[in-house]
Amino acid sequence: MAHDLRKLGFKKVFALKGGYQGWCDAKLPLEKKIVIEKDCITCHSKVTPDIVAEWKLSEHSKNEVTCGVCHGESHYTSEDVEKVVPVTPDKCTKCHDTQGKQFKKGKHAMAWSTMKVFPTAHWQLMASVEGSEGCGSCHRIGLKSKSEMKKLLKQGAGFGLASCDVCHTRHTFFKKEAQQPQACQTCHSGIDYPQWQMYSGSKHGVRYSLKQMGILPESVSAPTCQDCHMANGNHEVRAAWGFFGLRPDIAGDKEWEDASITIMRALGFLDEKGQPTPKMDEAIKHGLFRKDSIEWGSERVKMVEACSRCHSVHFTESELKKGDRMIRQADILMAKAINCIAELYKDGILKKPQAFKFPFPDFLQPCEAPRRIEQLLWRMFGQYRMRAFQGVFHQNSIYAFRHGLSEMERSLCEIQELAQGLRSKSREKSH
Numbered sequence: 001m002a003h004d005l006r007k008l009g010f011k012k013v014f015a016l017k018g019g020y021q022g023w024c025d026a027k028l029p030l031e032k033k034i035v036i037e038k039d040c041i042t043c044h045s046k047v048t049p050d051i052v053a054e055w056k057l058s059e060h061s062k063n064e065v066t067c068g069v070c071h072g073e074s075h076y077t078s079e080d081v082e083k084v085v086p087v088t089p090d091k092c093t094k095c096h097d098t099q100g101k102q103f104k105k106g107k108h109a110m111a112w113s114t115m116k117v118f119p120t121a122h123w124q125l126m127a128s129v130e131g132s133e134g135c136g137s138c139h140r141i142g143l144k145s146k147s148e149m150k151k152l153l154k155q156g157a158g159f160g161l162a163s164c165d166v167c168h169t170r171h172t173f174f175k176k177e178a179q180q181p182q183a184c185q186t187c188h189s190g191i192d193y194p195q196w197q198m199y200s201g202s203k204h205g206v207r208y209s210l211k212q213m214g215i216l217p218e219s220v221s222a223p224t225c226q227d228c229h230m231a232n233g234n235h236e237v238r239a240a241w242g243f244f245g246l247r248p249d250i251a252g253d254k255e256w257e258d259a260s261i262t263i264m265r266a267l268g269f270l271d272e273k274g275q276p277t278p279k280m281d282e283a284i285k286h287g288l289f290r291k292d293s294i295e296w297g298s299e300r301v302k303m304v305e306a307c308s309r310c311h312s313v314h315f316t317e318s319e320l321k322k323g324d325r326m327i328r329q330a331d332i333l334m335a336k337a338i339n340c341i342a343e344l345y346k347d348g349i350l351k352k353p354q355a356f357k358f359p360f361p362d363f364l365q366p367c368e369a370p371r372r373i374e375q376l377l378w379r380m381f382g383q384y385r386m387r388a389f390q391g392v393f394h395q396n397s398i399y400a401f402r403h404g405l406s407e408m409e410r411s412l413c414e415i416q417e418l419a420q421g422l423r424s425k426s427r428e429k430s431h
């Protein structure tokens with residue numbers, strides 16, 4: 001759709017070569033009286049006045065990083081908007097080398113690719129999201145290939161390619177905004193990753209919000225998400241345990257190790273004999289969990305450093321160990337529930353869904369098993385187990401216990417009861 005400059009409020013519009021429009025502005029000094037179309041700001045003050053106003057507040061405007069630096073200068077009329085160059089993290093990295101390189105190595109840069117490789121990671125979302133369109137609202141923070149970008153642009157999605165602007169909202173690109181925990185809220189709130197809800201209800205979050213309200217002085221101590229996850233401004237964001245809370249090597253703890261293997265089998269990362277599958281390679285490649293205790297440990301060390309700015313190392317380490325112990329406890333409950341259903345498949349009491357490769361629950365195909373007993377299992381893993389350990393790590397015992405561990409215990413009881421019922425029904429039938 002072509003915009004008529006006259007309709008945008010420009011007076012004295014005249015025609016230029018190629019069907020373009022130009023205008024004269026009486027308010028401008030004499031030498032600039034005839035404004036031709038290359039002037040982004042003059043025209044956009046009318047076309048998109050709020051964007052120009054925002055840009056004027058930015059450090060970029062003070063440093064002559066003008067519109068064309070990011071968007072290119074090929075488009076300069078209302079008729080050639082498709083010539084605007086998409087803004088990617090590479091563009092920002094040209095001037096912000098440190099942040100750009102760190103970002104690329106971190107977990108956020110992978111958000112786009114993991115979403116495509118593991119489309120059923122959020123069990124609840126699958127019910128409400130058709131295809132993978134909705135996933136991009138959060139996972140757009142990840143890097144995209146050139147051909148993906150082309151495809152997205154073709155589909156009319158000329159938005160969401162920049163990644164950096166999810167925390168530094170365009171066009172102010174403030175550092176101050178990205179430093180607030182609310183910068184993370186838009187994505188880290190959900191059924192299986194309610195970090196915002198956990199943090200904002202914790203001692204840390206409540207105290208920080210009292211600071212934001214001006215009730216507590218600026219100098220009192222209260223950590224933000226960024227203090228713990230982006231200490232020293234490090235843009236390489238990653239957690240030791242990660243989303244799934246798994247690690248291939250938990251040596252020296254047989255009970256936990258067995259439970260962990262059971263979960264990895266349900267995720268299809270290990271096969272029936274406990275051998276790694278191609279999915280395991282994908283999972284490691286996409287950083288779904290740390291490869292070994294060394295990789296895991298290097299993230300843990302960073303976290304201990306971040307906490308010990310305010311707490312003693314001794315306090316910090318024992319608090320973090322509580323989180324590890326919660327994962328252990330949750331895994332053991334989880335394994336009991338998984339094995340209970342696996343035995344029903346094996347004994348022919350519950351029919352194994354056809355799509356499952358082994359007579360074993362398959363967490364990555366939750367929709368294939370719509371029966372109550374299996375749905376309870378999916379929820380136990382995808383919601384309650386997540387909340388149990390995330391809640392401890394984010395100092396929120398309501399999530400850790402009420403919405404986490406105790407819901408797991410309740411689900412396990414119910415699964416065992418349902419299994420018992422199915423078994424006695426099947427015994428009755430065979431008599």
Ligand code: HEC
Pocket residue numbers: 003036037038039040041043044047067068069071072073074075076077078081084158
């Ligand atoms: C003559 C007026 C005019 C000039 C000069 C101009 N633009 Fe635009 N620009 C427009 C119009 C009109 C649109 C379409 C707005 C719409 O879709 O509502 C647009 C859209 C855009 C968009 C959004 C593209 C999209 O896909 O939504 C960007 C970015 C942009 N211009 C940047 C620039 C830059 C950078 C310059 C200077 C090199 C510039 N513009 C110069 C009129 C202008």
Ligand code: HEC
Pocket residue numbers: 040041044048051052055060065066067068069070071086087158159160161162165170171173
């Ligand atoms: C530091 C880089 C940068 C500068 C400078 C910049 N922009 Fe943008 N602009 C962006 C990013 C990033 C996006 C979002 C693109 C995306 O999501 O893929 C964007 C999007 C846009 C859009 C389309 C989205 C919308 O909300 O309508 C317009 C129009 C636009 N910019 C105009 C301008 C104008 C006019 C200026 C100068 C006053 C300007 N930009 C300066 C980075 C920049």
Ligand code: HEC
Pocket residue numbers: 059060063065069070087091092093094095096162164165168173174175176
């Ligand atoms: C042509 C160079 C250039 C490009 C391209 C560029 N910037 Fe900047 N940016 C600057 C300069 C110069 C400053 C001000 C000095 C400083 O803070 O380094 C700045 C400042 C910033 C700040 C700090 C603002 C504050 O409130 O203190 C952020 C955040 C930022 N840029 C993000 C981005 C993002 C995101 C992109 C890409 C969409 C981008 N920049 C593209 C040059 C650039």
Ligand code: HEC
Pocket residue numbers: 114115116118119120121122125126129131132134135136137138139186187188189190192193242243244286287288289
């Ligand atoms: C509301 C925002 C949001 C939406 C929508 C969303 N995700 Fe996520 N996703 C996240 C967040 C945040 C994480 C990381 C949570 C954590 O680590 O606790 C995540 C994690 C993941 C992971 C695990 C990544 C890893 O390395 O551990 C996968 C896979 C994934 N999402 C796929 C998807 C798919 C597929 C969809 C669409 C069906 C989707 N997501 C929709 C926010 C979202």
Ligand code: HEC
Pocket residue numbers: 089092093096099100103108163164165166167168175178179180183226230232233234235
């Ligand atoms: C997950 C949120 C997030 C994302 C995504 C993000 N940033 Fe930042 N950025 C921050 C935070 C938080 C700070 C403040 C760090 C600190 O306290 O020193 C910051 C600071 C900055 C600064 C100012 C550095 C300084 O101290 O002067 C620049 C420049 C910057 N980021 C550029 C980028 C670029 C470029 C990208 C994309 C490659 C990006 N950021 C992506 C959160 C983010």
Ligand code: HEC
Pocket residue numbers: 181184185188193195196199200204223224225226228229239240241242243300303320389390393394
């Ligand atoms: C006081 C420090 C602290 C604060 C504040 C904090 N986190 Fe965390 N976060 C942690 C620790 C500790 C872990 C677990 C690290 C590990 O795996 O060893 C974690 C883990 C995570 C994970 C991985 C999955 C999980 O929950 O275990 C995500 C995602 C995350 N945090 C996001 C956030 C967001 C978003 C905020 C703010 C709303 C936030 N965190 C606030 C300390 C913090």
Ligand code: HEC
Pocket residue numbers: 107108110111112114115137138139140141166167178183184185186187188225226229230237238239240241242243244286288
């Ligand atoms: C635009 C949405 C979005 C925003 C904003 C966002 N994140 Fe994330 N974050 C994600 C997604 C999606 C993932 C999962 C990445 C993947 O799939 O590999 C993630 C992953 C993480 C992880 C890594 C968990 C792991 O598996 O190791 C941490 C930690 C994290 N985010 C913290 C933050 C913090 C802190 C902020 C705010 C400063 C923030 N995020 C802002 C979407 C977002």
Ligand code: HEC
Pocket residue numbers: 202203204207221222223224227228303306307308309310311316319320395
């Ligand atoms: C910026 C400073 C700061 C950082 C960083 C920080 N804390 Fe705190 N923490 C506080 C303050 C202040 C309190 C409230 C006073 C108190 O209870 O000691 C607190 C309280 C706590 C509490 C008690 C919560 C309650 O409900 O009473 C725990 C547990 C805790 N922090 C653990 C951690 C862990 C673990 C980390 C790192 C992952 C961490 N903190 C990082 C400042 C910080």
